[in-house]
Amino acid sequence: MTATLVDSEVLADAVALACRAPSLHNSQPWRFVTDGVELQLFLDPGRIVHSADRRKRQALISCGAVLDHLTVAMAAAGWASVVDRFPDPGDPEHLATVTFAPMRTTPAHRRRADAILTRRTDRLPMAAPLDWEPLAAMLYAAVDDAVAHLDVLDDDARAELAQASALTETLRMYDSSYHAELYWWTRAYNPVAGIPPSALLSAAETDRVDVARAFPVTDYRQRRPEIAEDQSKIVVLSTDADTRENALRCGEMLSRVLLECTLAGLATCTVTHVTELSATRAVIDTLTSRDTWPQALIRVGVAPTADSELPPTPRRPVRAALTFR
Known part of the structure; x- marks a missing residue:
């Protein structure tokens, strides 16, 4: 060409x-x-x-x-x-x-x-996706298995995954540089980058999402009160090695999965804090039973009400x- x-x-x-x-x-x-x-x-x-x-x-x-x-x-x-x-x-x-x-x-x-x-990073609790099996098949087809592997974690693994998510925050409790950067990227007055308050959760909303990074909380009202706890499916993207090319190519597959979910009317939230530390990254690898390198997780679910539509984050x-x- x-x-x-x-x-x-x-x-x-x-x-x-x-x-x-x-x-x-x-x-x-x-x-x-x-x-x-x-x-x-x-x-x-x-x-x-x-x-x-x-x-x-x-x-x-x-x-x-x-x-x-x-x-x-x-x-x-x-x-x-x-x-x-x-x-x-x-x-x-x-x-x-x-x-x-x-x-x-x-x-x-x-x-x-x-x-x-129309895609958004939706950190709020989600309802369970309907007709999941054909949707999962669509996601498997979207990912080039020679580049990255896609796994859907069993619901039975949710408790262990939530423990790994909490462990990540525990291990970083006294990491002042981590928390300083986290607050810098979530400050309210950054007009072209970072995470605005509208994309963050209140303390009560945070309590209903068990697999998520601990961001600074906002004073937003309770959104989606009909969802007592997050019911999203957890998708894992992993690679056979952990090189720079593996990371770049995995990002391309991440884009494919997010767009497929958006086209299907599903809400998504990319989750990476559990892959940032070796201890919790190993837990994810165990849950997939692949002996690969977990790169990113994606929560996939349904945003049930029209007023839950999130504004776009700045660019x-x-x-x-x-x-x-």
Whole structure:
């Protein structure tokens, strides 16, 4: 496929849509550079959450998600993407080079791009998804097993998973740098990044979600009071190794799963705190019975009422994430 010059507005619109991808604490650890023919994706070291992500693994997962979102956005605009990952061995921050060629766009491509705009990280308690078996089959089909593995944890494993979630917080109780960064990314006055109060939970709501990072609580009223406890399904994404490429590619699979769930009308919440420490990461590996490297968990469920729709979290303007040469 011959690479073709793409209009700058098309690229800017696609990058803006891609940057709706999820990232740790909404840190958005990516930057793009383009000459109109090639679009380069770089890791942005100035946007790393150091205390929770010392190896930059979660930043790479986030960049994988933005990369997959980009290919979805470009497909909806009529452009097929060819991705060359880690094209420069001398530059570890250069994650991918993407080139484009015209393609025929279908309604399915446009629906998938629309799902990027409607997806939210929903930290509230969820109702159980209906007709789970066909939905699970759809998620298994969305993930390339040569890249990452998808497992749905049995409901019987929920108690042990909740204990691992609580253990993570216990082990970090006196980690002042972790808590300082957590509060920095959840401060109310960050207009272009971080997690706003509307995306956080009250103390009472937090008590009803057993597998979640302990964020600062808000004074919101009780939302979804009809759900006494979280009934979401827990999906695990893992890889055969724990390299930088594994993390990036797993992020691409994470994007696929989140968009498939959104298209199916399901709420999702990516959970990574239990994969940040070796002790709790090992628990997840035991629960999947795979002997692999757990990279991310996803809560999948139903947001039962219309007034539970969450506002979008902020993003940097596209000019801050994209540079034209």
